[in-house]
Amino acid sequence: MTEILATSIGPVRLIGGNATPIWGMSNAERNRRMAESAAKNGSALAPGHELLFNLAYAFDPLLLRLALETPGTLFTWGDAPIVGQVAQGSDPMSAPHIIDLSDGRKLYNRQLRKLEQPMVRELTPTTRRAIERRSYFGAYKGVTDLLTKYLWPELALVLTRIAAQLRMTPNMVSVIGVTLCLLATYLFAQGMYWSGFLSGFIFMVLDTVDGKLARCTITSSRWGNVIDHGVDLVHPPFWWYFWGTGLAAWGLALPDDTFAFVMGAVIAGYVLQRLIEGAFLKDFGMDIHVWRPFDSRFRLITARRNPNMVILFVALLAGRPDIGLVALAWWTIVSLIVHAVRLAQAYAVKRSGRPILSWMDEAEGATA
Incomplete structure (x- = not known):
């Protein structure tokens, strides 16, 4: 199942489906808000590119910011595409810069001043509360009082x-x-x-x-x-x-x-x-x-x-x-x-x- 959304930042491709809510909204709405927020903060897609979100997963917004910095970047978890800026209508797994996060690598979040492995997890009724907890603590600054x-x-x-x-x-x-x-x-x-x-x-x-x-x-x-x-x-x-x-x-x-x-x-x-x-x-x-x-x-x-x-x-x-x-x-x-x-x-x-x-x-x- 694939859906294309028109947003302020450009076309957004949603793959899969998910009825499990997160923070009181659907995962599709959460991803749409992230795309609109990125546009409001001055981010833009490269010509001929679109954002891709896999609705089966919830992930740290840091990954979207990093994907927007480099066209052709796709974050995956093993063989599953998670989020990326890919060529419109392309097979996401053919993206030139594929970063598999299942190897446990850590990334530095300059906005929140911390170094950690970004959250990527399948969103299901059983994992929802744990994901909300992880995303909440993920929003904490690493360096604070x-x-x-x-x-x-x-x-x-x-x-x-x-x-x-x-x-x-x-x-x-x-x-x-x-x-x-x-x-x-x-x-x-x-x-x-x-x-x-x-x-x-x-x-x-x-x-x-x-x-x-x-x-x-x-x-x-x-x-x-x-x-x-x-x-x-x-x-x-x-x-x-x-x-x-x-x-x-x-x-x-x-x-x-x-x-x-x-x-x-x-x-x-x-x-x-x-x-x-x-x-x-x-x-x-x-x-x-x-x-x-x-x-x-x-x-x-x-x-x-x-x-x-x-x-x-x-x-x-x-x-x-x-x-x-x-x-x-x-x-x-x-x-x-x-x-x-x-x-x-x-x-x-x-x-x-x-x-x-x-x-x-x-x-x-x-x-x-």
């Missing part, structure tokens, strides 16, 4: 499944999260730290859910990305500032000079660290946290929102939210120094004539 990586993936998976079943859009989840983020800010300013932590914790989990829902259901949008990344970028300094003003409600207000030092450290340190990350990305074409294994490990604890919240949580358990804020300021300074040193070392390597490569690229080359 310790809370996102280890603490709440399972909780976020449950919430992502519920949101998909309720036909919620990622933007709906984002709006709920932003509301809770603003509520946490207000509660911190009033010194209501435990209530603020609860609101902030739910927001941080939903901050994971909206992105995973968008990737798993192929429903990301430009406006959604603006909401998600814009709020992520802007709100942390406000949380730290109003945490500081809320100390007065506990009778632990910091002296003016200490408060000025702390705010200068957390705000300037946050901004400068982001600028360093931006400079590294601009000059070396990759995230600073994927350069060497040390950088990937340091990303787990670097002074971003989630690790900083761990510092404040521990201090709050001890009844000293003031000490927690001071400790956060010093950790921000340490993190800033580490990032500045790594940027300087990268420039030194570049001046020496040696290439700046991610350790994940090197590992992929070693296993190819």
Whole structure:
């Protein structure tokens, strides 16, 4: 059975059939969404080519992105074609670049900063939940903070499944999260730290859910990305500032000079660290946290929102939210120094004539 779809990116050939849903939609609809999303992001088919999808299988969207980069590329699992950009109407197995993934090879996903074997699995009623689980975890960044990586993936998976079943859009989840983020800010300013932590914790989990829902259901949008990344970028300094003003409600207000030092450290340190990350990305074409294994490990604890919240949580358990804020300021300074040193070392390597490569690229080359 073969069906040809007309999409924004061009002709799409669906082979086989499959009645098993995935993330609340048919596999044909999922593949159509992937093709439309690729077109929206600027990808195009080579003249005389079409996209091919095998509806019997579910696969990592990374494979589609790679197939679109090189016309004539077909990913297979043994003798079964999975996804590829092939000549229109041709026998897919005659494609010039056939990559058999059944050999266990790993590929580097630059978008998600991780090296792993991409998911390819036959979609059946018995494998559906396992595939959804694998595609959900496949949407996780490999290099991120310790809370996102280890603490709440399972909780976020449950919430992502519920949101998909309720036909919620990622933007709906984002709006709920932003509301809770603003509520946490207000509660911190009033010194209501435990209530603020609860609101902030739910927001941080939903901050994971909206992105995973968008990737798993192929429903990301430009406006959604603006909401998600814009709020992520802007709100942390406000949380730290109003945490500081809320100390007065506990009778632990910091002296003016200490408060000025702390705010200068957390705000300037946050901004400068982001600028360093931006400079590294601009000059070396990759995230600073994927350069060497040390950088990937340091990303787990670097002074971003989630690790900083761990510092404040521990201090709050001890009844000293003031000490927690001071400790956060010093950790921000340490993190800033580490990032500045790594940027300087990268420039030194570049001046020496040696290439700046991610350790994940090197590992992929070693296993190819």
